[in-house]
Amino acid sequence: MIERIVDEIPRFFTWYNTIFFLQAMGVTLALTLIGCGLGSIFGFALVYGRQTRGRLFTPVRVLIVGYVEIFRRIPFLVLLFIVLFTTEGFGVRVSFFGIALIAICVISTAYISEIIRAGFEAIHRNQWDAAEAMNFGRVATLRYVIMPQAWKVILPPAFAYFVMFIKDTALASQMGVLELTRVAKIFNDRGYSAFLTFGTCLLLYFILSYPLTRFGQRLERRLASSRNR
Amino acid sequence: MPHLEIADLSASYEKGVDVLSGIDLQVERGEILSLIGPSGSGKSTLLRVIVGLLPPDSGRMVVDGTPVNFHDKRSLRDLRGRCAIVFQQYNLFQNMNVMRNVTIAPTKIKKRAAASVRAEAEALLEKVGLGDKHDAYPDELSGGQQQRVAIARALALKPEILLLDEVTSALDPELVNEVLDAVRVLAGEGMTMVVVSHEMGFVREVSTRVAMMDEGRIVETGTPEEIFDRPSAGRTRDFVAKILRG
Amino acid sequence: MDYTFQFGVIAKHLPYLIGGAWLSLLLAFLAFWAGAVIGLLGAMGKTFGGRVLYRVIDVYVVFFTNTPALVQIYVIFYGLPDLGIVLSPFNSVLLGLTLNCGAYLTEIQRAGFQSVRREELEAAETLGMSLWQTVRYVIAPHIAKTLYAPLSNFYIWIVLGSSMAGIFAVEELTGRAINVSSSTFRTIEVFTYTAGIYVVLTVVASALLALIGRHAFRVKARIF
Numbered sequence: 144m145i146e147r148i149v150d151e152i153p154r155f156f157t158w159y160n161t162i163f164f165l166q167a168m169g170v171t172l173a174l175t176l177i178g179c180g181l182g183s184i185f186g187f188a189l190v191y192g193r194q195t196r197g198r199l200f201t202p203v204r205v206l207i208v209g210y211v212e213i214f215r216r217i218p219f220l221v222l223l224f225i226v227l228f229t230t231e232g233f234g235v236r237v238s239f240f241g242i243a244l245i246a247i248c249v250i251s252t253a254y255i256s257e258i259i260r261a262g263f264e265a266i267h268r269n270q271w272d273a274a275e276a277m278n279f280g281r282v283a284t285l286r287y288v289i290m291p292q293a294w295k296v297i298l299p300p301a302f303a304y305f306v307m308f309i310k311d312t313a314l315a316s317q318m319g320v321l322e323l324t325r326v327a328k329i330f331n332d333r334g335y336s337a338f339l340t341f342g343t344c345l346l347l348y349f350i351l352s353y354p355l356t357r358f359g360q361r362l363e364r365r366l367a368s369s370r371n372r
Numbered sequence: 373m374p375h376l377e378i379a380d381l382s383a384s385y386e387k388g389v390d391v392l393s394g395i396d397l398q399v400e401r402g403e404i405l406s407l408i409g410p411s412g413s414g415k416s417t418l419l420r421v422i423v424g425l426l427p428p429d430s431g432r433m434v435v436d437g438t439p440v441n442f443h444d445k446r447s448l449r450d451l452r453g454r455c456a457i458v459f460q461q462y463n464l465f466q467n468m469n470v471m472r473n474v475t476i477a478p479t480k481i482k483k484r485a486a487a488s489v490r491a492e493a494e495a496l497l498e499k500v501g502l503g504d505k506h507d508a509y510p511d512e513l514s515g516g517q518q519q520r521v522a523i524a525r526a527l528a529l530k531p532e533i534l535l536l537d538e539v540t541s542a543l544d545p546e547l548v549n550e551v552l553d554a555v556r557v558l559a560g561e562g563m564t565m566v567v568v569s570h571e572m573g574f575v576r577e578v579s580t581r582v583a584m585m586d587e588g589r590i591v592e593t594g595t596p597e598e599i600f601d602r603p604s605a606g607r608t609r610d611f612v613a614k615i616l617r618g
Numbered sequence: 619m620d621y622t623f624q625f626g627v628i629a630k631h632l633p634y635l636i637g638g639a640w641l642s643l644l645l646a647f648l649a650f651w652a653g654a655v656i657g658l659l660g661a662m663g664k665t666f667g668g669r670v671l672y673r674v675i676d677v678y679v680v681f682f683t684n685t686p687a688l689v690q691i692y693v694i695f696y697g698l699p700d701l702g703i704v705l706s707p708f709n710s711v712l713l714g715l716t717l718n719c720g721a722y723l724t725e726i727q728r729a730g731f732q733s734v735r736r737e738e739l740e741a742a743e744t745l746g747m748s749l750w751q752t753v754r755y756v757i758a759p760h761i762a763k764t765l766y767a768p769l770s771n772f773y774i775w776i777v778l779g780s781s782m783a784g785i786f787a788v789e790e791l792t793g794r795a796i797n798v799s800s801s802t803f804r805t806i807e808v809f810t811y812t813a814g815i816y817v818v819l820t821v822v823a824s825a826l827l828a829l830i831g832r833h834a835f836r837v838k839a840r841i842f
């Protein structure tokens with residue numbers, strides 16, 4: 144087997160193939176970054192909606208809680224199929240990349256909103272009380288009092304979630320998105336050995352994920368030891 | 373017309389468990405009303421209701437002749453524009469230094485000019501004896517200092533009614549006096565105040581009237597002399613005796 | 619809009635899908651417990667073993683937690699035959715998920731080990747407990763309590779992760795959903811039902827885990 148790999152290497156790592164892999168790496172990263180970035184924005188919006196008060200907004204809260212609970216309990220792969228078939232079924236033309244992106248958004252919104260909510264809940268009740276008693280509106284409370292304190296609690300798990308999603312985007316290969324896993328599979332189908340193609344693929348994922356994981360761990364330690372400002 | 377009037381007011385944190393029941397209270401303009409009573413009797417809760425942090429289940433509250441609607445944003449905003457509270461646990465914003473704690477609401481919420489707010493804040497901090505601590509953060513201050521920042525922060529709102537919740541109970545004995553001194557100065561200036569305190573000497577000295585609370589009710593009100601020297605309700609007698617015994 | 623929903627048509631395939639759900643649960647269950655054993659050994663090796671053992675386990679953990687399970691399974695499924703090892707799709711997926719679980723559970727359980735306070739260990743030592751007794755009576759109960767929440771979250775994660783098996787034509791829930799959708803073309807309905815079954819599976823699992831946690835470890839777990 145070793146001989147086979149050694150034999151394949153010069154044919155495999157051509158200029159063209161290398162570019163192909165690097166582009167795929169870019170797609171993987173773009174899916175994660177854009178998907179989780181949008182997920183953070185929507186996730187924040189969900190937390191905001193969930194904090195509404197009064198009977199008038201009860202349906203809003205119920206919908207948000209339902210959304211968060213349901214989409215954290217559906218496999219990413221199944222959601223990819225649902226988005227694919229729903230857009231197809233309704234005749235909406237969306238690129239494979241777009242389908243994967245929508246699915247990532249839907250799931251990361253649910254998860255990240257929970258991370259943000261936990262961060263808000265970590266801020267002592269008395270900070271909210273003081274702001275409210277001084278006539279701060281909800282936006283002002285979040286902007287001046289809560290976010291400046293909560294981001295330190297939110298960032299480490301949110302970052303860890305982003306990094307984890309780099310790996311999960313591998314499933315987007317099933318939708319035909321030309322990301323790392325898909326490209327590796329294409330080479331494998333062309334007859335290159337699995338150890339060579341998927342091994343390269345694993346290595347590239349590792350190069351993306353490992354430094355970010357380490358950075359996240361450092362970040363967490365730094366923020367945990369820093370004070371409240 | 374009383375400055376603050378509360379009639380037959382009940383409130384709860386969980387449905388069915390009344391923490392306040394049938395509260396009647398009138399505070400005249402410039403009056404200093406002290407609330408006393410055992411721990412858990414509902415004093416803090418009453419202050420929370422007065423600043424609109426806890427909507428009551430029933431009853432009425434009238435401020436300066438205007439009934440408060442606790443479910444109307446504008447009415448609440450108006451109420452909080454008139455009242456300021458100093459919490460038992462200070463509740464200073466942990467992410468802001470002393471100066472910003474004091475100036476944030478006047479500048480960002482009331483949208484007043486930064487320069488004049490800052491000048492006032494400097495004067496207020498001077499008044500509470502913290503003229504040299506502008507840049508300190510709450511976690512760098514002692515309890516007494518934080519408490520005085522909280523008082524300055526409340527005063528920067530220019531309230532008509534000031535609510536003070538056990539401003540001394542969390543303090544070391546040697547710090548109690550510095551805070552009480554700050555309050556005495558205000559009392560001399562004629563602001564309406566509702567004060568929760570266990571410092572009987574202080575209550576006696578500054579209050580115009582004292583209300584005794586127990587189990588969510590006001591069991592007796594009267595002048596300091598009446599409450600401390602000739603309490604009529606048994607509860608008050610027990611409580612006062614206990615407190616005086618120390 | 620040129621799609622008409624026909625959820626009724628798919629209802630008759632429900633028993634088939636639910637049959638697949640059992641296989642999903644089995645897959646998750648096996649991978650979780652096999653992974654838990656690997657993780658326990660890994661955590662103990664990292665905590666009590668020497669430098670070399672620590673390094674070896676660390677390489678394993680870092681590699682598996684920083685690469686996608688799907689690609690790992692590809693290597694197992696398409697690569698191992700080159701070495702003369704041919705595994706069925708089910709076994710390939712099971713092996714991949716187990717190695718993954720082992721890596722994650724090593725880290726989770728190690729965190730639990732580290733949370734055991736030094737004084738407790740010293741107390742155990744002065745009581746003359748052997749290493750095994752210390753693990754049995756001091757460390758294990760403590761770990762059970764502190765690790766309960768991350769472990770039950772991880773269990774849910776592995777139930778969802780088992781859906782990957784569908785890609786290798788294993789007839790678990792997702793695999794069967796793919797089968798039904800390609801034979802009936804009622805794709806949206808099939809996958810909506812499938813998603814619903816996953817929601818039910820994980821809600822039931824959460825509820826059971828919360829119940830177990832409450833009684834066995836006195837942990838107040840949140841189901842939702």
Ligand SMILES: Nc1ncnc2c1ncn2[C@@H]1O[C@H](COP(=O)(O)OP(=O)(O)O)[C@@H](O)[C@H]1O
Pocket residue numbers: 385386391409410411412413414415416417418
């Ligand atoms: N946030 C809360 N939720 C539920 N119950 C509360 C809360 N705050 C106070 N209580 C209850 O309300 C009662 C009155 O409390 P409080 O107003 O703080 O009393 P005091 O300030 O006189 O010590 C107590 O029985 C207390 O347990």
Ligand SMILES: [Mg+2]
Pocket residue numbers: 415416417460537538
């Ligand atoms: Mg109190």
